Amino acid sequence: MATGAGVNQTVWSAIVLAAGAGRRFGGRKLLAPFEGGALLDGALTAAFASPAEVVILVTGSEAGEVAAAAQAWAERQGAGDRLQIVHAADHAEGMGASLRAGAAALPAHAAGAFVFLGDMPRVPAALLPRLVAAVEAGAAAAAPTCGGRRGHPVLFSAELFDPLRQASGDEGARAALAGLGPRLALIATEDEGVLFDVDRPEDLPG
Structure with a gap:
């Protein structure tokens, strides 16, 4: 939820990258x-536990099924x-394409945007306010x-939206983060959910 009131309102957004083909998984990974x-x-x-006013889901491979599953999930949560x-038509290029599509859809008044990866299902919600506090x-x-090890999600301030809109290849947001030095706040946590991702079927718990 947005905080504050009127013109002083702070608005956050979130992007969920869900465009990958999941080739190492054998397809249909996110489903x-x-x-x-x-x-x-x-x-x-x-993503919905974050203070984001809008959650932008970027589809690519299996776009119709992924979009329908996400919409149904959101409706169940009210x-x-x-x-x-949004759909990244050029998603086969790599993560940069889906990140560009998500960043292009960000509202101009957003103070920042979280970027979540669709194959990282255990991000701890308790971490998110700490990321907000660092950017604020x-x-x-x-x-x-x-x-x-650096994990996910990353919260980008609005000053980095333009670099996100220019992301390319499979580097994702690395170019946007390069050179920030101490302006990239690293928030330590013992919760391994910030590192846990699923690439292959054997990564799923038995």
């Missing part, structure tokens, strides 16, 4: 059964009005770390 739902449900749960679905304190972006 695979996971903990009583679909794998994508975990990323949606985290949050269908917060979900916006002046960081250009904020990301979690666990065991010395």
Whole structure:
């Protein structure tokens, strides 16, 4: 939910990247059964737990099925009005294409945007306010770390929206983060959900 009131209102957005073909998984990865739902449900749960006014889901491969699954999930939560679905027609290029599509749909008045990955279903909601606090304190972006490794999601301030709109290849947001130095706030957590992703069927819990 947005905070504040009137012209001083702080508005956040979120992007969920759900365009990949899941080739290493064998296809239909985001629709695979996971903990009583679909794998994508975990990323949606985290995104909708954020203070984002709008959650932008970027589809690519299996676009119709992924969009329908996400819309149905959001409706079940009574949050269908917060979900916006955009399609990255050039998704085969790599993550950069889906990130461009999501960033292009961001509202101009947003103070920042979370970027969630559709195959990371265990992002802890408790972490999200800490990322917001870091950006509100002046960081250009904020990301979690666990065991010395940088994880997801990343919260980008509005000053980085243009670099996100220019993302290319399979590098995703790395170019936008490059060179930030101490302006990239690293938020330490012991929750390995910030690192857990699913690439292959064997990554799913038995």
